[in-house]
Amino acid sequence: xxxxxxxxxxxxxxxxxxxxxxxxxxxxxxxxxxxxxxxxxxxxxxxxxxxxxxxxxxxxxxxxxxxxxxxxxxxxxxxxxxxxxxxxxxxxxxxxxxxxxxxxxxxxxxxxxxxxxxxxxxxxxxxxxxxxxxxxxxxxxxxxxxxxxxxxxxxxxxxxxxxxxxxxxxxxxxxxxxxxxxxxxxxxxxxxxxxxxxxxxxxxxxxxxxxxxxxxxxxxxxxxxxxxxxxxxxxxxxxxxxxxxxxxxxxxxxxxxxxxxxxxxxxxxxxxxxxxxxxxxxxxxxxxxxxxxxxxxxxxxxxxxxxxxxxxxxxxxxxxxxxxxxxxxxxxxxxxxxxxxxxxxxxxx
Amino acid sequence: xxxxxxxxxxxxxxxxxxxxxxxxxxxxxxxxxxxxxxxxxxxxxxxxxxxxxxxxxxxxxxxxxxxxxxxxxxxxxxxxxxxxxxxxxxxxxxxxxxxxxxxxxxxxxxxxx
Numbered sequence: 001x002x003x004x005x006x007x008x009x010x011x012x013x014x015x016x017x018x019x020x021x022x023x024x025x026x027x028x029x030x031x032x033x034x035x036x037x038x039x040x041x042x043x044x045x046x047x048x049x050x051x052x053x054x055x056x057x058x059x060x061x062x063x064x065x066x067x068x069x070x071x072x073x074x075x076x077x078x079x080x081x082x083x084x085x086x087x088x089x090x091x092x093x094x095x096x097x098x099x100x101x102x103x104x105x106x107x108x109x110x111x112x113x114x115x116x117x118x119x120x121x122x123x124x125x126x127x128x129x130x131x132x133x134x135x136x137x138x139x140x141x142x143x144x145x146x147x148x149x150x151x152x153x154x155x156x157x158x159x160x161x162x163x164x165x166x167x168x169x170x171x172x173x174x175x176x177x178x179x180x181x182x183x184x185x186x187x188x189x190x191x192x193x194x195x196x197x198x199x200x201x202x203x204x205x206x207x208x209x210x211x212x213x214x215x216x217x218x219x220x221x222x223x224x225x226x227x228x229x230x231x232x233x234x235x236x237x238x239x240x241x242x243x244x245x246x247x248x249x250x251x252x253x254x255x256x257x258x259x260x261x262x263x264x265x266x267x268x269x270x271x272x273x274x275x276x277x278x279x280x281x282x283x284x285x286x287x288x289x290x291x292x293x294x295x296x297x298x299x300x301x302x303x304x305x306x307x308x309x310x311x312x313x314x315x316x317x318x319x320x321x322x323x324x325x326x327x328x329x330x331x332x333x334x335x336x337x338x339x340x341x342x343x344x345x346x347x348x349x
Numbered sequence: 350x351x352x353x354x355x356x357x358x359x360x361x362x363x364x365x366x367x368x369x370x371x372x373x374x375x376x377x378x379x380x381x382x383x384x385x386x387x388x389x390x391x392x393x394x395x396x397x398x399x400x401x402x403x404x405x406x407x408x409x410x411x412x413x414x415x416x417x418x419x420x421x422x423x424x425x426x427x428x429x430x431x432x433x434x435x436x437x438x439x440x441x442x443x444x445x446x447x448x449x450x451x452x453x454x455x456x457x458x459x460x461x462x
Contacts (some may be wrong), residue, residue: 122454230411239383239411241452261416261450263428310451311412311428 034216041204046235050119050191056134056184058191061171066189068167068343069182074157075141077148078103083140083186086112089340092278093193098286103148109252111286114279117272119191122240126268126284127255133187138179151179158182163346195236195274196335203332211332218329221322226298228326230312237273237333243310244268246302249287253306265308277334291330295323373400373438378457380415380449381408385457396460399442403459406434412451419445421461 052058069075071084081103086095093114095101100108110126118124124136140146141154158164159177172181200219202209222228231239242255244266255264268284282288288297301315318326376397379386386408387395397403405415407429415435416425421443426435428451439445439461449455 128453239452240454241383243451255450259450259453260418261414261425263414263425264450267451311430 034213036204036219043233044235045201045204046117046195050194052119052191053132053134056187058188059171061167062185062188063192064343065167065171066185066187068164068345069186070189071343072345074345075147075149075154075182076103077150077153081147083137086140086146087115089193089338092116092275094279096280098281098289100146102146103144106145108145110284111281113271114275115190115193116275117193117195117236119187119194120236121238121269123269127258128242128269129258133190134180134183137183137186137190141182151182154182155179161346161348193338195272196338198274198333198335200329200332201335212328214325215328215332217322218325218327218332221318221326222329225322226316226318226326227312227314228298231270231310232273237276238270241270242267243270243312244305244308245283245298246304246309246313247283247285247287247297248303248305249285250305252285254284256306263308263310266306267308267310273330273333275334277331291327292323295326299323372398373402374398375402375404375436377404377406377434379406379408380413380455383409383449383452383455385447385455392457394458394460396462397439399461400438400440401461402436402438404434404436407431413455414450415447416450417445417447419443419447421445425450 056062069083070087071082073079073082073085075082086100087093088095093116095112097112099110100112102108113126118133118136122131124130124133125139130136130139138151141149142151155177158168165177168175168177168181168185171185172178175181175184199209199211199215203211203216222232231241231243233239242264244250244254244263245268247266250266252268253265255267255269258264276282276291280289280291282291282294288294295318298313299316299318302309302313374397376387376395378392378395385392405413405426407413408431410431412428412430414426414428415437417423417437421441422437422439422445424437426437429435439459442461445459445461447457447459
C-alpha cells in the first residue's frame with residue numbers, strides 16, 4: 001500500500017525511470033533490427049553492369065532499333081500483335097492475364113513472364129529451352145500460337161520499309177535486315193529493361209527508405225523460416241533453376257520436355273521477384289490472382305503433381321502476422337516507376 | 350584337363366577383378382554455391398580412369414541433383430540435401446557430360462580414360 005504522498009511520488013518516479021529504461025531498450029532493439037545483415041548488400045543489390053554476348057555488344061543504335069521492333073506489330077503474322085502487346089511496360093512488362101492470349105485470340109497454356117532483368121538470366125522461357133536472349137526473342141514471333149509470323153516474310157516486310165533498312169545498317173552494318181539481326185536488336189533492347197531501386201534497395205544501401213518494420217521482418221522470414229531463399233536467391237531473387245512447387249492445378253510437364261530427368265517433371269524456372277507486386281496473376285499457369293494466395297500456397301507446402309514435388313517445399317506454419325510481413329517485404333521489391341517512351345514507328349508511304 | 354583350365358581361368362579373372370578394384374581411385378566433387386568444386390576450385394572438366402568412382406557431395410543449403418544422359422554413362426541421382434553424397438562409377442571410356450537438373454548452370458565434363 002502506498003499511503004503517504006511521499007511514497008506515491010517515489011513510486012511514480014521509479015515507474016517513470018523503469019518505463020524510460022524499457023523504452024530505451026525497445027528503441028535500441030528496434031534500431032538493431034532496422035539494419036540489414038552484413039553481406040546482404042553484396043548479395044541483393046543489382047550489379048551495375050549486365051552480361052552481354054561478344055557478338056552483340058550494346059550500342060545506342062542497336063537498342064533504338066530493338067525498341068522499335070519490340071513495339072512494332074509488323075512482327076506478327078496478323079500485323080496486330082507486337083512483343084509489347086504481352087510484355088506491356090504499363091503492366092510490369094507482362095499482360096495482367098492468367099495466361100497469355102496469342103494469334104487469333106487463342107488463350108495459351110502459360111502466363112506471360114515479365115521481361116524485367118531477363119538479361120541476367122542464364123536460360124530463357126518458363127522451361128528454359130533457350131540459352132540466349134537473341135534466340136528467345138525470335139521464339140514467340142514464329143510460334144503459331146503466339147505471333148504466328150514467318151521470319152522470311154518478316155525480313156521481306158522490313159526490307160520494304162526504307163527507315164528500317166537504314167536503322168539495321170546503322171546497328172548491324174555487316175548483317176543488314178536479317179533474322180539474326182532482328183533477334184539481336186530485340187535482345188539489346190531487352191537488356192535495358194532492368195529493375196529500378198526499391199524501398200528494399202535503399203534500405204540495403206543505408207539510405208532514407210520507407211521500408212516498413214513489417215517488411216524488414218518479412219525479409220528475415222524470407223531468408224529463414226519461410227524458406228523462400230532456397231530458390232529465390234541473389235539480387236534478382238531467382239536461382240536460374242527449375243522446381244516443381246506443387247501447384248494443385250498443374251498438368252504441364254514443364255522443364256521435363258527439355259530435360260528428361262525425373263526431378264524436372266512439372267518443374268518451371270524460378271521467376272524474379274523484382275516488381276512482383278506489379279505482375280499478378282502468379283505462377284506459370286496464372287493459378288493465383290494475388291500474392292496472398294501465393295503465400296498461402298507456400299505455407300501449405302504444395303501438393304505433388306505429375307509424381308513430383310521439389311523437396312525444398314514443406315509446410316511452413318507461418319502465423320497470420322508472419323504472412324502479412326512476408327507480403328510487405330514482397331511489395332517492398334517494387335522499383336521506382338520506369339520512364340518508358342514509346343517509339344514512333346516508320347510508316348510505308 | 351578341362352577342369353584345370355577352368356580353375357586357371359577363374360583365378361585369372363579373380364586377379365583381374367581385384368587388381369582393377371585396387372587400382373580404381375575415388376574422387377570427390379562438391380556442389381557448393383551452385384558450382385561443381387574440386388579441391389577448392391571450380392571444375393569444368395576432369396579426367397578419371399575407367400573404374401574410378403566420383404562422390405558428388407552437396408554442400409549447399411538447398412537440394413541438388415546430378416545426372417548424365419551421356420552414351421558412356423546414363424544416370425540420375427535424384428535430389429538430395431546438404432551433407433549428403435551420392436556416387437557414380439565410370440566404367441567405360443569416353444566423355445560424360447554431368448549436370449544438375451535443378452540448377453543447369455552447374456555443368457561439367459568427365460573424361461574417362
